[in-house]
Ligand SMILES: Cc1cc2nc3c(=O)[nH]c(=O)nc-3n(C[C@H](O)[C@H](O)[C@H](O)COP(=O)(O)OP(=O)(O)OC[C@H]3O[C@@H](n4cnc5c(N)ncnc54)[C@H](O)[C@@H]3O)c2cc1C
Ligand SMILES: Cc1ncc(C[n+]2csc(CCOP(=O)(O)OP(=O)(O)O)c2C)c(N)n1
């Protein structure tokens with residue numbers, strides 16, 4: 013717990029984005045998480061991504077479930093809309109909000125407990141629907157908020173703070189996402205902001221469900237020796253496979269990389285995602301390639317990171333379901349509620 | 364590929380430089396330390412901390428040139444610097460009797476006799492440093508009162524006589540002999556009197572003249588600024604004509620125009636040759652003069668004095684126009700017209716020079732081609748062994764605080780000289796670091812950032828101001844003003860000290876920093892390349908970039924832009940492993956008494 017606040021200090025020459033806003037305009041309330049928590053670092057990365065993309069804070073929606081990770085929606089974009097929902101229920105809430113207003117930018121924040129145990133059904137269905145949102149899963153291998161019980165992402169052999177050894181196999185959100193039909197699957201680490209910020213930006217610009225599984229160490233309950241989700245362990249086994257940069261429609265791609273090492277993916281908005289790959293034979297637009305790459309990395313104990321799979325051609329939830337493009341609060345009342353006659357006519361069609 | 368080497372924070376200059384005000388102060392006054400004393404109500408301590416560095420806190424708290432304030436870190440996060448100078452005055456105004464806390468006149472002297480020429484701040488500082496160590500100091504002064512230009516030129520409405528006398532008195536009480544009305548007229552004969560060392564602190568006493576047509580036709584009414592101020596200070600002049608023109612727009616001009624108003628001038632105009640951005644006077648001196656309704660006319664270049672039957676009646680000027688490029692430099696100039704202004708008096712305030720008519724050519728003291736003595740910049744020794752210069756006499760007109768610092772340095776040299784120690788054998792500066800941590804989120808200093816704006820010094824009403832020549836204009840700070848102003852200081856001497864092996868690279872410090880001055884990044888081949896990793900967008904001038912040792916987990920480095928850190932301590936509060944600490948950096952600038960040797964017994 014903290015007893016201080018970060019003051020707002022307007023230093024001279026502070027940089028601004030294209031809206032004229034400063035990075036601190038994307039901050040939120042002071043975090044109450046333990047000092048050194050990976051989640052705070054992810055919070056900063058999310059705020060930076062919104063700042064760099066110059067998204068107006070009041071045109072963003074932050075949603076989350078329950079957990080330390082889920083608390084963090086309060087710690088960035090204080091002008092944005094948002095809700096902490098019920099444990100594991102963030103995807104349904106987000107789906108509903110998107111149906112009512114598809115014009116906003118959606119970011120969901122969850123934890124490995126919130127997503128992989130109580131909320132697993134919710135998450136899988138949001139992926140399957142290809143709901144247009146970024147889903148940041150802050151993965152620390154434990155239930156941080158309830159004091160460090162193993163979560164469903166704990167690796168076999170990982171040792172709890174008090175000595176218990178986990179023997180159940182972990183669920184891998186990336187593998188599940190590939191299986192469920194998510195169209196943007198990424199993994200990263202709270203300690204690598206150079207990778208994480210561009211990934212969040214790419215995810216925000218991707219039309220469809222973007223999951224980013226972020227290893228985010230819990231300093232209080234899972235950062236000791238023997239834990240496979242500690243800072244030390246993650247830094248050691250961390251492997252950057254594919255770096256992704258979002259290139260806005262107005263910018264040209266300028267690279268001097270060799271053929272095969274880079275590829276670009278066209279997005280709906282006319283922009284591109286530029287992928288820089290370590291292995292030229294890896295094709296992140298192929299589900300099968302991504303699947304086998306992730307499985308291989310597991311066998312060699314590597315933490316494979318970067319944008320592992322992307323498909324920007326699939327229709328998102330709103331398009332598939334022919335949802336109203338205008339925010340419902342901008343649709344005239346007579347159109348929203350055409351009256352009893354129209355209702356009767358509709359019902360007659362179903363008789 | 365080369366890598367930037369980790370910053371050597373053991374170099375005493377490293378942390379000293381972070382304390383912008385202290386680094387900018389010629390005498391390196393530990394500003395934040397005395398401001399904290401004031402915040403704690405410890406006015407006497409605040410005064411003594413000041414006095415150890417700058418000798419004259421009461422005087423300087425009113426009239427210092429304050430090079431510290433433009434340097435103050437506060438100006439990087441808001442408009443105005445901390446009122447460093449006026450807080451010095453607060454310490455002086457509110458201190459208790461400090462006589463017992465000062466060095467005493469020694470019971471026995473060491474038999475070394477030092478002659479100090481001129482009773483200005485430079486000579487007084489030398490005496491202050493040497494007399495308590497047993498040196499017999501004698502000050503020779505031409506005028507009938509001590510203080511140098513602080514007495515003869517700085518008007519009493521800025522610097523009251525009692526304040527000046529109090530601080531000179533502390534030094535005289537250490538057993539210093541003061542010989543007034545005693546001009547030194549021959550260096551050679553002084554040297555024959557067998558002094559162990561001679562210090563020349565005679566200032567830059569010659570005001571510049573302006574030899575334009577008509578200059579010598581007027582019998583009266585044309586004054587040299589510094590001579591005129593002296594005659595006012597010594598009550599030889601007590602009035603001036605109705606219409607006064609001041610030529611020049613430096614600090615002397617400001618004192619001349621404000622003094623004229625107090626001696627009965629009806630209209631006072633300060634005539635500047637160039638536009639406002641080229642004025643030499645300090646901003647605050649300009650503001651104070653303009654508050655008194657002095658007109659400042661720009662782009663008027665003096666052309667001729669106009670006299671009628673030997674009486675000054677006016678002055679003519681060329682009207683100038685300048686081309687100024689985007690860097691603010693004049694690239695071209697032309698005359699676009701001419702004008703004549705009537706006047707009863709003209710005061711020339713266009714500069715001063717050194718003059719040593721009393722130093723014989725064969726005295727062994729060499730001068731350069733501008734008749735400036737050749738003086739060593741470290742030891743202040745002239746080309747004659749045992750003869751030292753300091754203050755305005757050494758390198759031309761500067762200010763009081765420089766005169767003090769020259770005095771400190773010359774005193775070290777004189778002590779070495781008398782003890783047969785190499786003059787360059789001087790104790791180096793030191794920095795000692797003391798953690799300020801007291802507990803969770805508790806530090807020995809008030810670290811929370813306070814956004815208050817600079818308090819405004821109240822001035823006595825205009826109607827009351829001109830009644831007497833020596834009515835002090837500034838009223839000092841009220842208790843409420845003091846309480847607010849001290850909290851504006853960012854405590855730049857409470858240093859962020861990093862212990863790389865403890866860092867787990869969690870980014871907590873990077874994210875909490877309210878000015879984004881930290882980051883963790885792979886080391887790079889140059890400092891510029893490292894800076895590019897910072898979001899600050901700050902130009903890399905001024906302060907250093909701190910670069911840590913390699914971090915244990917990834918081999919990356921922690922970097923910190925020292926330029927914009929506000930010393931809020933949040934990085935240290937947030938760090939789960941206490942890799943960051945906030946430690947008070949106490950800079951020791953050795954004076955004569957601190958030199959590392961035992962004096963030979965008499
Ligand atoms: C009008 C004016 C206003 C100023 N205002 C400020 C200000 O607000 N703040 C600031 O910091 N600085 C100010 N200064 C500058 C400051 O006063 C000087 O830089 C400082 O006093 C220099 O100190 P010093 O000890 O070198 O010599 P001085 O103060 O010049 O003292 C030299 C002394 O030596 C005496 N002397 C000279 N020749 C002989 C001799 N042959 N024998 C015996 N005695 C001799 C002189 O009479 C004089 O008393 C001002 C200067 C002027 C002219
Ligand atoms: C319905 C319900 N069941 C159980 C809980 C208790 N609970 C609170 S947070 C949490 C797990 C949080 O783990 P995770 O999502 O990984 O978040 P972390 O704190 O690790 O970031 C649990 C089980 C609850 N709040 N509500």
Ligand code: SF4
Pocket residue numbers: 382383384385394395434435436437445447851852853854855856
């Ligand atoms: S903030 Fe305080 S310590 Fe820092 S430069 Fe200004 S006066 Fe000096």
Ligand code: SF4
Pocket residue numbers: 859875876877878879880881923927928929930931932933934935
């Ligand atoms: S003290 Fe630490 S947190 Fe505060 S400004 Fe300096 S580096 Fe940033």
Ligand code: SF4
Pocket residue numbers: 048865866867868869870871872873934937938939940941942943
């Ligand atoms: S908060 Fe401490 S441990 Fe974390 S990155 Fe900063 S210095 Fe390192």
Ligand SMILES: [Mg+2]
Pocket residue numbers: 079081123124125150151152153154155156163
């Ligand atoms: Mg968790």
